[in-house]
Amino acid sequence: MHVISPRAIRDAQSKHHHSASALTAWLRLLEANNFKSFAELKQTFSSVDKVGKFCVFDVGGNKLRIITVIHFNRGKIYVRAVLTHKEYDQGYWSKL
Numbered sequence: 001m002h003v004i005s006p007r008a009i010r011d012a013q014s015k016h017h018h019s020a021s022a023l024t025a026w027l028r029l030l031e032a033n034n035f036k037s038f039a040e041l042k043q044t045f046s047s048v049d050k051v052g053k054f055c056v057f058d059v060g061g062n063k064l065r066i067i068t069v070i071h072f073n074r075g076k077i078y079v080r081a082v083l084t085h086k087e088y089d090q091g092y093w094s095k096l
Helices: 006-015 017-031 038-044 085-090
Strands: 002-004 049-051 054-059 064-071 076-084
Touching: 002 006, 002 017, 006 017, 006 076, 017 054, 017 064, 064 085, 076 085
Parallel strands: 002 076
Antiparallel strands: 049 054, 054 064, 064 076
8 A cells, every 4th residue: 555644654753652563564565565444454554443434553561542534445544643642541632
């Protein structure tokens, strides 16, 4: 898949050193595959959830959440935000 806004991942890696390797692994796994549906994605990423128009990934031992919008038909994934659980629970991301 083509990841749009990988800069958000790089920024999160420098901000959250404890999860940098998990973020790298997440990015590489997405770029190496071309998921055709949410069901296919769920087989690889068991912690992904569909929340409205977003796909939300738990990463780094459940320390971070990556908020994305995925267009399976075009093979593109848009990274909207990388948040800690506390930031995610505040809910501002749902207005993205």
